[in-house]
Amino acid sequence: MPTVKFKNLYLLSQVEKRALHVPLRSQKLLIQGANGFGKSVIMKSLYETLGATPNKIDDRWKKANVSSCLEFEFAGAIWFSVKAHGVLSLFDDKGNRQFWGLRLVKDWGPKLAEFFGFKLEMVDKDGETLTPPPAYLFAPFYIDQDGSWDNTWVSFRQDFYLPESARTLADYHSGIRPDGYYAAKAELTKEKIVLSSLETAVDTLRQAMTQIEEIEGTTPIYDLQEFASECDDLVAESESLLVLQARHRRTISDLHEESHLVRAEVALLRNTLNEMRGEFDLASSLPHQVECPTCGYEYQNSLTERFALIEDEGVLSKALTEAKYKLGRLTEKELAERGKLDEISASLTRVQKILETEKQSLSLNDVLVATGKTEAAKLLRVSLNEKIVAAEGSRNKTELLRASMSKFTERTRTTEIMKFYRSRLSMYSQELDVHLDAPEKQSIVSINVARGSEGPRALLAYYYAFLYTKIKFTTSIRFPVVIDSPNQQGQDKVHLPQMLKFIFDHVPDDVQTIVATEDASGLKFEGVAIATYGEAKRQILRENEFDRVKNIFDPFFQKILAAE
Known part of the structure; x- marks a missing residue:
């Protein structure tokens, strides 16, 4: 399966004359820091630099007008996604600009989807078929502190604007309706237009x-x-x-x-x-x-x-x-x-x-x-006969596409996926000291979350059960798992270490994991690198890194500003 690994994150504010370099080469990385010291800014910037909109962006961060650059490895090559000057751009390791976009849905989203092999197609409220924003691609891999510990499929709430987003995300990423289903659906939509035109003729x-x-x-x-x-x-x-x-x-x-x-x-x-x-x-x-x-x-x-x-x-x-x-x-x-x-x-x-x-x-x-x-x-008469033959061929093609879609949603396949998912959910819930009512009936779209500290642990069990289901039943791309602040609803001294240990011990072998938490002192995790950022409260960027980081951005800026 294709896998993405993050290498480096660069943040630059020319307004504040501050910058930050965040090395991300570790397979398992724990970023720690007290509240208000900027660890969540780093987490939000990772997928934001690829075109996903975080749930909350601090006003001071907006005023700083921060440019971001994410270096990542994919398909045996190094790439740079740059968010600067109001546009998103993708560069190769030689500094060549591969593509760019101002608008997530019209420009950047479809190009990034093609780059990563993302074939999901959805219909907006006006009935138009489109490629959804990049957030739909990253959804299973990002657990945000501003919503994801209260409910499922809200990590990028602003971007999930299309009808039935939660159900579509669960069906697509679990494999219940995989790439083949949506590729056939997209072809069916196009063929219906052709058939309608022929029938009118x-x-x-x-x-x-x-x-x-x-x-x-x-x-x-x-x-x-x-x-x-x-x-x-x-x-x-x-x-x-x-x-x-x-x-x-x-x-x-x-x-x-x-x-x-x-x-x-x-x-x-x-x-x-x-x-x-x-x-x-x-x-x-x-x-x-x-x-x-x-x-x-x-x-x-x-x-x-x-x-x-x-x-x-x-x-x-x-x-x-x-x-x-x-x-x-x-x-x-x-x-x-x-x-x-x-x-x-x-x-x-x-x-x-x-x-x-x-x-x-x-x-x-x-x-x-x-x-x-x-x-x-x-x-x-000649033209009519030609149109009748063409319409019949188009009608046969639509039936074949419908049959192809049905093949991907056979009851036996869906049953197998749901059985695996519920088995994992039950197992992980027990490990995290969570009681689930009727685990054999739990939905793959969401779970009934208990009140208090048990709720975030139940959601963590859900996210990991879903992640393993996705890996087993789909061949789509894997991104790094990014988890922001699991210490929600007052986890005690027993359950917080339990959650952190669970996160790093159960992540799939080839999936990079990046976690942010308040304090990891006294905790030891095998193979986990620990980093601390933030020189002062609400000040994650550093003056002494400005010149060095700006030198990294300058070649990208020149290409962005020179483009017609």
Whole structure:
């Protein structure tokens, strides 16, 4: 099975001039620290850097405008996911930008899903089929302190907005409805659209055939008044189209002018940013005391002034990203308007050709009409037969896809999965000193959680029972298990060590585990690395790491800002 392993996490705030490097190479890692010292910030940043939205983000953290970079190993290669300047980007180990996105659902999500082989397809409230946000991929692997210890499938509550998310997540990740089911479902959705189009074409052609057959063999009678009325209608349609054409041309002109202004703004911001970087490099190369060549007075080349340049660079970088995004949207709108204008032009051409034909003498039409009706009927019959055959083929394909979906949801398979899951849940509950009512009837979507300290332990039993079920019955990708603050609801001196020991002892062999807790002093776990972060309360980032971490980000920043 494909497996992801985290290597390093880098956090950078150019506003605060602070940064942090978190090594993650240990297979089992315990991050400890008192409340308010930032350990949860590290945990939330891991999957946030890959595009999942944490449940809660501190206001101070938002104001710090922190960029994050997650180095990870996947498919025998090293990759870097970077969240900076309002976009998410994936780089290879040579610094090449593989893909990027501003929007989780429209841009980043589908590209990341393809990269990791994530085939889940869902339907939104408007009936549109789409690839869900990245949080749906990471859901079984992240236990968040702001919700996951109270209920299941809420680790990224904001991202789980699609209908029946909890049921879909449980079915997909447990293997009850695996990749094959959703791949067939996606194909079925597309084929239904094709079939609907073919069936509509068949109905239309049959109606046309009926109308042809009803008048075939009769002598046409022409009404000059009707002829004049028809011409008047065509002239009116032509005038209406000309008005629409003029309106769309004005819109295109306005959009083109606005795009020109924004393009100039992008160029100005980019040049200003380059000049500012030059000033910073110059300031960095000069001594602390600089003598004025005119007056001879010595001026301080202070760190404060150089940091001000960096802060201005951050503001300009953000403005540049926003301007480029605005330019992209304007370009899209202009292309859409040009498409509408082309449609109107095509309609005008059609009307004008009809008018030219109508202006010909009736005698020519009289000569051709009888033969034309016969030929038209022949052509319609040929087209109708082709559409009927195509519709039948499409109908057979939809039935095969439905059968394929049914194969993945056979009762015997579902029963086997549920039996395994409930067996694990019962076993883990006993190990964690949890009493479950009727474990043989427990749902795979959620469990009935007891009140008090027993509740978090019951949820931990559920998460691990589900994790092992996923590993046994699916071949999908495995991510590191990230567990934030298991000490919930006042776990005592017996149960907290019991939970921590359970977490590290029962994690699957090839799955990396990262846990954050308040205090692990006095506890010994075999093969577990322990790290402590946070120099002061509500201050996880460090001044002395700023320059080193910024050097790591700089090549990524250059590629992000240089992209058109």
